[in-house]
Each structure stands twice: as structure tokens, then as C-alpha cells.
Amino acid sequence: MKTYRILFVCLGNICRSPMAEYVFRRLAADAGAAHRVQAASAGTSGWHNGENMHSGTLKKLRQHGIDPSGFASSQVKPGDCGRYDFLIAMDDNNLAELERLFGRRPGQIFKLTDLIPESGCNHVPDPWHTGDFDETFRLVSAGSRALLDKLSLTANCSGRS
Known part of the structure; x- marks a missing residue:
């Protein structure tokens, strides 16, 4: 069974990407798939x-x-592109910086909101600026569930967040 290595990326690594890392780990554990994922953030x-x-x-x-x-x-870090299966950005600026560092790799490097087009959002807003940690949590949770679906790891997912 494949283990997926995922790196969530935002600007400062104190708001959005750590929230995504910990929410994704929790949802993977709830789905009985914790042993199949390694999540981190930067x-x-x-x-x-x-x-x-x-x-x-x-x-x-x-x-x-x-x-x-x-x-x-x-x-x-420079080696992260080889270390992780997916580098998932929170917004266009994060995506552009990852693509500057590692080149354009749409299957490996993309935005979290690309997984949830139905949300109507094209990025996860930075609560450092907006103060809206509820909206960030909502989008991170929806994107994390969609990522679990994409990786076919949701057989037992309770949907709890």
C-alpha cells in the first residue's frame, strides 16, 4: 500500500498550512488511513x-x-519536491513561489482550493490578515476531505472535523 507524503504550504507557516496539516492528519485518522499518509507544512x-x-x-x-x-x-526546502508526493499551496502567491523553486508540476504542485471548485473560492484566505479563522478552517477541512477522496482514502471517513 502506498504511503502519501503531503506538504501544505502558505507564506509564514503559522496559520493556514499548519491548520491544513493537522486537520488533514485528523481526517485521515478518522478514515482509518493515518498509516497511509505523512503530512507536514512549511x-x-x-x-x-x-x-x-x-x-x-x-x-x-x-x-x-x-x-x-x-x-x-x-x-x-530545496529537496521538498523530491521528498513529497504533493506540495499543496494555499494561494496563488504560494503556488507561484513553489513553481519558481521546482518548476510547473500541476499533478504534484497545486492549490488546495483546486480540489474544491464548488466552494467558489480560488484560494484559502490568510486569517493573519482577515482574522477569520472560521472561514480558513471551513476551506481547509473541505479541501482535506477532497484530498482524501482523491487519494481514495475515505472508505471509513466519518466526515467529522
Whole structure:
């Protein structure tokens, strides 16, 4: 059985991408597929390297019963394209930076919202600027469920978030 390695990417790696990492892990565990995925997150900038998640992200994860422990922000590394099956960006700027670093690879590097066209959103808004951690959580959860479907890992998914 294949294990999928997934890297969620935003700008600073303290709001959106760690939220996606932890939500995706939780949904994979709920689907009985935790052993088939390795999820991580990183930022395109190194502004927050070594820091914990934003307090709004921590609060939102805890609110949904997701343990946010064990996190430290990091930056995308040159070898990440070979290390991960998917590098999933939160917005166009993150996608452009990944494509600048690794080239255009639509099957491997894409935006999370590409998986949820029905959402009407073409990016996951940055709650650092919007303050809306609820909307970020909603989109990250929907995108994570769609990713589990794409990887055919949802046989037992409860849909809980």
C-alpha cells in the first residue's frame, strides 16, 4: 500500500498550512488511513522559523478537538519536491513561489482550493490578515476531505472535523 507524503504550504507557516496539516492528519485518522499518509507544512518565507502556530490557529484546532502539539514553523526546502508526493499551496502567491523553486508540476504542485471548485473560492484566505479563522478552517477541512477522496482514502471517513 502506498504511503502519501503531503506538504501544505502558505507564506509564514503559522496559520493556514499548519491548520491544513493537522486537520488533514485528523481526517485521515478518522478514515482509518493515518498509516497511509505523512503530512507536514512549511512556509515560502522563513519569517517565523521555529515558532509555534498563530494563537487563532491553535484555538480553532482545539475547538474542533484536534491536538496542535509538536509543531514548529519551517520554510520550504530545496529537496521538498523530491521528498513529497504533493506540495499543496494555499494561494496563488504560494503556488507561484513553489513553481519558481521546482518548476510547473500541476499533478504534484497545486492549490488546495483546486480540489474544491464548488466552494467558489480560488484560494484559502490568510486569517493573519482577515482574522477569520472560521472561514480558513471551513476551506481547509473541505479541501482535506477532497484530498482524501482523491487519494481514495475515505472508505471509513466519518466526515467529522
